[in-house]
Amino acid sequence: MHDSSGTRARILSRLRAAPPSPAPALPDWRAPRFDAPTRLDRFRTMLEAMKAEVHEVDAADWPRRLRTLLDNRGVRAVVHGDGSDAARQLGEAWGADPQAPRLVAYDRAVEQWKGELVHGVDAGVTLAIGGIAETGTLILWPTAAEPRLMSLLPPIHVALVEEDTIRDSFAEVVREQGWAGRMPTNVVLVSGPSKTADIEQTLAFGVHGPKELIVLVLKRAGRTYAAAG
Amino acid sequence: MTVDAQPDAGAPKAGSFAERAHLALNDKPLRANFRRAMDGLMAKRAAQFPDAADLAALRARGAAIKERALARLPDLLEQLEARCAENGIRVHWAETTDEANRIVLGIFREHGVKTVVKGKSMVSEEMHLNAFLGEHGIQAIESDLGEYIIQLAGEMPSHIVMPCIHKNKGQIGALFAEHIEGQRYTEDVDELTAAARRVLRDRFAEADAGISGVNFAVAETGTLVLVENEGNGRLSTTLPPLHVAVMGIEKLVETLDDIPPLLALLPRSATGQPITTYVNMITSPRCEGEKDGPREVHLVLLDNGRTRVYADPELRETLRCIRCGACMNHCPVYARVGGHTYDAVYPGPIGKILTPQIAGLDVAGDLPHASSLCNACVEVCPVKIPIADILVRLRREAVRPSASNSVQGAAVKGAGDGWTLSESSVWAGWKWLHANPALYRLGARALALAGNLIPAGVPPLKAWTSVRSKPKFAPRTLHQLARDKGFDDA
Ligand code: SF4
Numbered sequence: 001m002h003d004s005s006g007t008r009a010r011i012l013s014r015l016r017a018a019p020p021s022p023a024p025a026l027p028d029w030r031a032p033r034f035d036a037p038t039r040l041d042r043f044r045t046m047l048e049a050m051k052a053e054v055h056e057v058d059a060a061d062w063p064r065r066l067r068t069l070l071d072n073r074g075v076r077a078v079v080h081g082d083g084s085d086a087a088r089q090l091g092e093a094w095g096a097d098p099q100a101p102r103l104v105a106y107d108r109a110v111e112q113w114k115g116e117l118v119h120g121v122d123a124g125v126t127l128a129i130g131g132i133a134e135t136g137t138l139i140l141w142p143t144a145a146e147p148r149l150m151s152l153l154p155p156i157h158v159a160l161v162e163e164d165t166i167r168d169s170f171a172e173v174v175r176e177q178g179w180a181g182r183m184p185t186n187v188v189l190v191s192g193p194s195k196t197a198d199i200e201q202t203l204a205f206g207v208h209g210p211k212e213l214i215v216l217v218l219k220r221a222g223r224t225y226a227a228a229g
Numbered sequence: 230m231t232v233d234a235q236p237d238a239g240a241p242k243a244g245s246f247a248e249r250a251h252l253a254l255n256d257k258p259l260r261a262n263f264r265r266a267m268d269g270l271m272a273k274r275a276a277q278f279p280d281a282a283d284l285a286a287l288r289a290r291g292a293a294i295k296e297r298a299l300a301r302l303p304d305l306l307e308q309l310e311a312r313c314a315e316n317g318i319r320v321h322w323a324e325t326t327d328e329a330n331r332i333v334l335g336i337f338r339e340h341g342v343k344t345v346v347k348g349k350s351m352v353s354e355e356m357h358l359n360a361f362l363g364e365h366g367i368q369a370i371e372s373d374l375g376e377y378i379i380q381l382a383g384e385m386p387s388h389i390v391m392p393c394i395h396k397n398k399g400q401i402g403a404l405f406a407e408h409i410e411g412q413r414y415t416e417d418v419d420e421l422t423a424a425a426r427r428v429l430r431d432r433f434a435e436a437d438a439g440i441s442g443v444n445f446a447v448a449e450t451g452t453l454v455l456v457e458n459e460g461n462g463r464l465s466t467t468l469p470p471l472h473v474a475v476m477g478i479e480k481l482v483e484t485l486d487d488i489p490p491l492l493a494l495l496p497r498s499a500t501g502q503p504i505t506t507y508v509n510m511i512t513s514p515r516c517e518g519e520k521d522g523p524r525e526v527h528l529v530l531l532d533n534g535r536t537r538v539y540a541d542p543e544l545r546e547t548l549r550c551i552r553c554g555a556c557m558n559h560c561p562v563y564a565r566v567g568g569h570t571y572d573a574v575y576p577g578p579i580g581k582i583l584t585p586q587i588a589g590l591d592v593a594g595d596l597p598h599a600s601s602l603c604n605a606c607v608e609v610c611p612v613k614i615p616i617a618d619i620l621v622r623l624r625r626e627a628v629r630p631s632a633s634n635s636v637q638g639a640a641v642k643g644a645g646d647g648w649t650l651s652e653s654s655v656w657a658g659w660k661w662l663h664a665n666p667a668l669y670r671l672g673a674r675a676l677a678l679a680g681n682l683i684p685a686g687v688p689p690l691k692a693w694t695s696v697r698s699k700p701k702f703a704p705r706t707l708h709q710l711a712r713d714k715g716f717d718d719a
Binding site for chain 1: 262265266269270286287289290293294296297299300301302303306307321322323324328332372373374375378391392393394397398401418419421422425426429430431433434449450452458459460461463464467468470478484485486488489490492493500503504505506507508509510511512513514515516518519520521522530532536537539540541542545
């Protein structure tokens with residue numbers, strides 16, 4: 001066993017013995033802002049530039065729209081959160097239909113069904129807690145009900161995002177939502193499907209994670225560019 | 230090779246930069262691969278920063294964030310350690326790469342780990358971690374496509390962001406056909422990518438542990454921030470039951486609010502992307518009730534010479550680096566000779582200042598000379614590291630160590646090593662000549678009269694004239710000319 005505390009003390013004492021350098025004030029910097037109509041446009045354009053598909057759908061109607069999108073792709077099994085609102089809506093819309101993709105709830109620890117999760121599901125549906133217009137980014141805040149691998153293992157990732165949770169910049173989100181005081185186990189920003197440019201700078205998608213990212217922007221009837229303004 | 234005999238991080242092998250540069254310059258495909266890649270990367274970065282004033286404000290912010298973190302480094306490290314502990318992340322400290330390797334091995338042994346998937350990490354390259362684990366019966370598989378490719382080829386990364394940028398698709402196709410079962414030769418990028426996905430998918434699922442680096446660690450919250458495009462980093466840190474992260478002690482920022490501006494700088498400077506596909510923020514292992522994520526997370530903090538770099542306030546600026554690679558993308562020397570010519574973990578301009586400080590000027594003292602001081606690196610560095618000034622400082626240190634205000638003796642490891650006998654005799658002679666007016670006059674007159682008769686082929690003129698024309702002596706000395714003009718004290 002190595003002497004860890006000695007190592008720690010030596011490193012810290014060397015740092016403390018070094019001549020001090022001033023800590024400059026943080027110069028002004030502001031993340032970009034968008035007005036309400038351009039915010040959603042920007043969110044969509046940025047995501048599409050990264051090869052994600054973006055659809056604006058009625059909040060009450062999204063399972064039907066998703067069904068069409070997934071049928072076109074020959075999707076047979078969809079993993080969803082356990083006991084979430086989205087899961088309930090999916091169950092209501094697809095549950096009775098034998099032609100619909102099989103709904104698989106992520107209701108066990110990964111160890112108990114790793115094989116199926118890694119190879120046996122075609123798509124995963126998650127709810128993003130928000131979006132970022134500047135960079136075309138989804139904010140995933142995995143929970144016990146919506147575990148992390150749902151957005152990563154299936155070849156298609158479907159993300160639902162409510163329109164009025166889309167903000168201008170990451171800086172705004174972190175500050176205004178007080179993230180520093182309540183960081184979860186894991187939070188992930190997602191901006192497109194998995195990609196690589198390692199071979200001759202040629203973009204290729206789905207190298208390890210999802211090949212496709214489908215974003216459904218949920219709009220509430222009678223509300224346009226609501227709360228986010 | 231025994232573990233203890235492992236070279237320090239970035240320690241170059243035998244041979245000089247100049248010798249390797251000649252070889253690289255004669256390698257036409259290699260030059261073409263780099264030229265094409267660097268041109269593209271420069272254009273993409275430029276497109277991401279259309280507004281000079283915005284960029285200036287963002288860089289000023291980025292530089293200040295890192296400067297502030299360095300100013301408070303020991304306190305912040307303690308804060309990070311405490312936050313991580315509260316969150317359930319176990320923190321380890323290592324002074325040397327060997328110590329870091331042994332810590333990682335110890336954790337793996339405790340858990341009976343046999344196979345590991347690894348996300349891209351420059352610090353683990355510093356540690357030669359894969360080789361070390363291999364010697365101890367643990368197989369570490371690189372999961373980043375670029376790293377996987379060079380692992381198959383048995384090579385080192387040639388770029389800190391794009392490790393296999395030196396290879397073209399024909400070379401990669403041949404490599405895959407040779408190493409991947411059932412894979413035919415192809416230059417189709419999608420097919421090659423699919424082959425890697427097929428091979429690596431099962432590795433992720435089978436692995437007993439995952440290893441990653443860290444792009445930023447947040448002292449305020451004990452959060453590890455990892456950026457990547459492929460998802461391999463997320464898989465390596467989410468799917469296996471154990472996650473070990475390794476980071477240099479300088480990768481720290483004070484608050485979570487520091488992350489957005491740094492994120493606005495890093496991918497845009499690196500590859501010209503507005504943001505990477507994934508930004509993964511890890512704050513703790515799997516919690517009670519959660520269904521996935523590692524059950525244990527460990528963080529290894531590595532010194533490996535960084536405290537020595539830190540000891541000198543001018544050299545300390547080196548530690549601001551956020552490893553975006555923009556300096557190498559814009560370096561005329563790097564673009565021509567490629568990353569392997571530096572024969573070090575960190576190539577290009579940042580490598581030219583970091584490697585000699587970590588490995589020592591006696592080992593890597595020729596690297597600071599591999600620059601034309603054109604300042605391109607300084608102009609693009611998102612955190613405004615004065616690379617050119619540090620290069621000049623290191624060139625000076627190589628021959629004459631400055632009296633250092635550091636607590637550890639010489640400012641730079643191996644300083645003074647470049648001071649050769651012939652140099653010291655030339656300077657001693659120079660001093661003697663200038664201290665004796667009569668001698669000086671005699672010498673100057675002799676050179677004016679007969680200097681041009683000295684044949685170009687005699688040493689030490691020979692070395693000089695092999696690449697330059699012979700100096701031409703004026704027929705009259707400066708003193709004679711001055712007297713002609715009426716200066717009677719000349
Ligand atoms: S020195 Fe600057 S430009 Fe070079 S890698 Fe580091 S941060 Fe990027």
